[in-house]
Amino acid sequence: MSALSKTPRRMRGWMDLKVVAIKQETPDCITASLQSPESQDCPFDYIPGQYLTFRFDNLADKPVVRSYTMSSSPRNSESVEVTVKQIPDGLVSGYFCHQLKEGDCLRARGPIGRFVWDHSKDHPTLVMVAAGSGVTPFLSIVREYIDGTQQVPQQMALLVSFRTRQDIIDAEELLRWAEHERFELCIQLTREQCSEHGYGRIDGAVLDTFLSKYTCGPATYMTCGPEALMTSVVDYLQQAQVNPEDIKQEAF
Ligand SMILES: Cc1cc2nc3c(=O)[nH]c(=O)nc-3n(C[C@H](O)[C@H](O)[C@H](O)COP(=O)(O)OP(=O)(O)OC[C@H]3O[C@@H](n4cnc5c(N)ncnc54)[C@H](O)[C@@H]3O)c2cc1C
Numbered sequence: 001m002s003a004l005s006k007t008p009r010r011m012r013g014w015m016d017l018k019v020v021a022i023k024q025e026t027p028d029c030i031t032a033s034l035q036s037p038e039s040q041d042c043p044f045d046y047i048p049g050q051y052l053t054f055r056f057d058n059l060a061d062k063p064v065v066r067s068y069t070m071s072s073s074p075r076n077s078e079s080v081e082v083t084v085k086q087i088p089d090g091l092v093s094g095y096f097c098h099q100l101k102e103g104d105c106l107r108a109r110g111p112i113g114r115f116v117w118d119h120s121k122d123h124p125t126l127v128m129v130a131a132g133s134g135v136t137p138f139l140s141i142v143r144e145y146i147d148g149t150q151q152v153p154q155q156m157a158l159l160v161s162f163r164t165r166q167d168i169i170d171a172e173e174l175l176r177w178a179e180h181e182r183f184e185l186c187i188q189l190t191r192e193q194c195s196e197h198g199y200g201r202i203d204g205a206v207l208d209t210f211l212s213k214y215t216c217g218p219a220t221y222m223t224c225g226p227e228a229l230m231t232s233v234v235d236y237l238q239q240a241q242v243n244p245e246d247i248k249q250e251a252f
Pocket residue numbers: 051066067068069070082083084085086087088089090091092093094133136137250251252
């Protein structure tokens with residue numbers, strides 16, 4: 001059975017989600033934990049990599065909608081989490097990062113999205129490349145699969161860039177996962193040099209160092225972040241003769 005077809009609990013239409021906790025991840029990024037006000041849990045099933053669409057009726061003259069990917073693992077049935085990074089002058093990301101408070105209710109629809117690792121079609125090796133908030137689907141994926149049961153990627157690798165060490169989203173958990181033998185982590189910092197992480201944008205040389213060991217065998221590739229990053233990842237993989245069906249992209 002396809003992973004996308006085995007989601008028994010789905011919500012129809014808009015639902016209310018109550019904010020039960022807010023965690024400051026970095027100076028400009030928060031994680032909001034959300035629950036159904038009625039059942040006090042996550043009221044739907046989702047696959048790591050899927051997202052919710054939120055609707056705000058009072059932030060502007062007209063209702064505005066924005067999508068945010070779940071960063072939590074579906075195994076956490078108590079709540080669902082979204083991790084939102086403030087975009088300069090961004091209307092909704094600014095609201096999430098500066099005005100949202102515990103007890104607030106948000107209107108949301110979903111889950112939706114096909115940016116997932118599907119055990120019926122995808123390879124046991126999963127390679128992920130992200131920049132900044134593009135890491136959120138991969139936080140959900142690694143959280144869900146790192147403990148490893150049968151139908152999960154057997155090997156996972158994540159190449160991700162942030163500006164500085166203090167901009168690393170979920171740094172503690174990422175670095176803990178990196179000790180796992182089934183997970184390779186490479187962090188690039190674009191505005192800070194330090195001994196633990198690479199320095200500079202994810203360019204052709206960084207991609208070559210990180211990806212070349214995977215492109216010689218079968219693997220599924222997922223990339224999320226700015227268009228320029230995804231284009232360079234896809235160009236690299238195409239030159240390495242990777243089957244286009246093994247490459248998935250999600251633009252934020
Ligand atoms: C499927 C999907 C999943 C997403 N998941 C997440 C997530 O998990 N976490 C997260 O933080 N964001 C995520 N996003 C992005 C999010 O939906 C919003 O686009 C983002 O928060 C900006 O909205 P805003 O209202 O704050 O900015 P706006 O008020 O819409 O825009 C403000 C300014 O910023 C520019 N801008 C808009 N978006 C971006 C961007 N992404 N990067 C740089 N400049 C931008 C606009 O051109 C404009 O000039 C996702 C987007 C999609 C499509």
